[in-house]
Each structure stands twice: as C-alpha cells, then as structure tokens.
Amino acid sequence: MAALTKLSALISILTVIASAQALYSVPNGKCSDVLLPVSVTAQNAVLNITAPHNQQELTDFIAQFTSLTSNSTTQIIGAPVTNNATYKIWTELCLPTKQDSANTVEFAVHGINFDHTYWNFGGPGSKYNYVDSALKAGHAILIYDRLGTGKSDKPDGIKEVQTATEVEIAAQLVKFLRGNPFGSRFNRIIGIGHSYGSVQLIGMLGKYGNLLDATIITGFTPFSGGLNTAFGSLGWAIASEQNPKRFGALPSSYIATQGIINDQQVFFRFGNYDPAVLKAAEAGKATATLGEVITQGAGPAANYTNPVFVVTGDKDYIFCGGNCYQAVNNFTNLVDFTKAVFPGVSNFSTFIPAETGHGVNLHLSAPQVYSKIQEWIAQL
Structure with a gap:
C-alpha cells in the first residue's frame, strides 16, 4: 500500500509539472516537452x-566480447x-487535433545509436516522421530520450545505465500516461519500440504482464546468430574522443559508433535510403553505454497476452544477419520466430518490409x- 501511495503521489507531481508546460503546434496536433x-x-x-582508459582498451574489450567463443558476459x-x-528524463507528449474514439496514446522507445529524434526524424511534415503518422491517425504519442541519451540524465555508464534500470523507467512512464497528463484520459496505451527499445518493452512486459494494451516490436527478432558480427562492425569508439564537440563531457563508459561507414553497414540497406538521411543520422547519432551493451537481452514475456505486431526489415543486419527469410525451429522466417518471445499471445502478426535494413x-x-x-492499430 505504501508503494502504491508513493507511486500515486509521484504521478500527481509529474502531472502538475507536465501540465505547466506550453503547448506548441505540429501537423495534426500539439506537443509539449518536459524533463520528468x-x-x-x-x-x-x-x-x-572498469571504464576503458584509452581506445585500445575499449577495442580489445569489443574484440573479446564479440568473438565467436566469447563467454565474456x-x-x-x-x-x-x-x-x-x-x-530526469526528457519527454515529449503530443496530442492529436482530433483524438480517436479509443483515446489511444502510443508510447515509443528508441534504440541504441539514436535518441527521441528517431521517432520524429526530419521534423514536421517529413515522410520519416513517425509522430506525424500517429497524430494523423488520431493518436497521442509520448517519445523520450532514454537514460544516457539526448537531453536526459547521463549517470555512470557501467553501474547505473543498465537494462534493468531503463526497463523500470519505461514502466514508470507508462504509469505516468495512466495518470491523465494534460487532463487527457487515455483508455488505450500501445507501446512501440525499435531495436534495444523493443528489448526494453519485452523486458517490461516480462515483468509487469499486460501493462500495455498492445505492443509493436520493430527492428528485432530473437535470432542471435548475427549479433556479434553486427556489434563488432559498428567500430565502437570512446564517445568523448569520437566527437569531442558533442560528447566531450561524457566519461569513457559512454561509447559511440566510429563513423558513417559503420552506420551504413549496420543500419541501412543500400538502394533504399536517401544518402542525405544517412548523413543526417550520423550527424545526430546518440551514444550507448558499456552497461547497456553487457546487460541487454530479452527473455520471454510469458505473462503478456495482449496483441503484438512485429515489423522488421528483411535485410536487418543485427537481428537477422542480413536475411530475415531464414527458417528456424518451426518458423518459416526469423520475424515470425519472435512469437516465441510471446508464448501467451494469440493475436500475433508480422510485416517484413522489403529491402529494408x-x-x-x-x-x-x-x-x-x-x-x-x-492499419494494424485501427483493427484492434
């Protein structure tokens, strides 16, 4: 009871803080950002x-961590x-001009190498802006910078910024949405994650069950055969040395991909992206921490039973080794294999966009x- 009282008090405080922020207009809605x-x-x-003393130490760690016979973890x-x-977690809550009848809010969690701008990439009106898509459908949407990224706090990258802590932050933000921020009552909360953000949603659902009313998993499968190759291909560097202007104040437990060549190989499918987008993504990329890298993992969300939709590109280099149309166990492809993570879900479907990394x-x-x-959300 005491814990529930404490949580209710916290949500009330957060609601007051959020309500005090000015709303600004975007296509099909209005948004407000706040450090919660x-x-x-x-x-x-x-x-x-320990945090690496120099780049050679970090490179040696990555080499050992990604070797085929590694038991480093x-x-x-x-x-x-x-x-x-x-x-303090930077958040942006956007409300649609016309709310759908189900009073839906989407809860979006970005992956590694990105911050919240993964969800509104290109700004208002951009075809890459997922927030625009949600608002146009009549959904509110909350995006945020995960701990250690963007405008959120950046504590110790080994002791604190680990998956378990980030999963708890995600859970608290979902509970915040249940507390009627801005006076809006959301009757349906749909989570959407990308990559490590999907891992966090799975971890949250594994612990809390049906905390979400529906879940969209993107950029993920449970296939681990390509992880070491992909992770090693990112050319991890000490972030403060890789980009002193942006990351110079961060300790050496914060790491960043080496450059645009690495980002293209791991995140993009040649021929199906605008080179200007690749350049912009590299310029605005975020960091990761050694704590995240070592502790990330997604066990089955056995107690979750609500609908799931999985969207992963057919050429995903990290979670499919570059080819998602590989059969595994009793599944015809690796994206369908994600059903094994949700054994209690009956409403499960997938979409595999072509030539997509x-x-x-x-x-x-x-x-x-x-x-x-x-379309999937509309038919729920």
Missing part, C-alpha cells in the same frame, strides 16, 4: 569491468545490486511501414 523526474528501484548487476556480470535513484524508420519504405502499423 522519474524514480526507480531496479535490480542492476555488479559488472566486473558470464565472466563480467556479477551479483545483483539494487539501484534506487531519481533521473535495421533502421526501419530511415528507409524509403518508412511511409509503407507507418501505414501498415496504423
């Missing part, structure tokens, strides 16, 4: 590593440790993807 203080209690892990991850903390929203196929997602 989010309190969490998470079971992180003691990681038996089991060697590094130690005993659980409780992380009690409050973090890992960064789904940044391809020329993005408008088709957005249309498929909104």
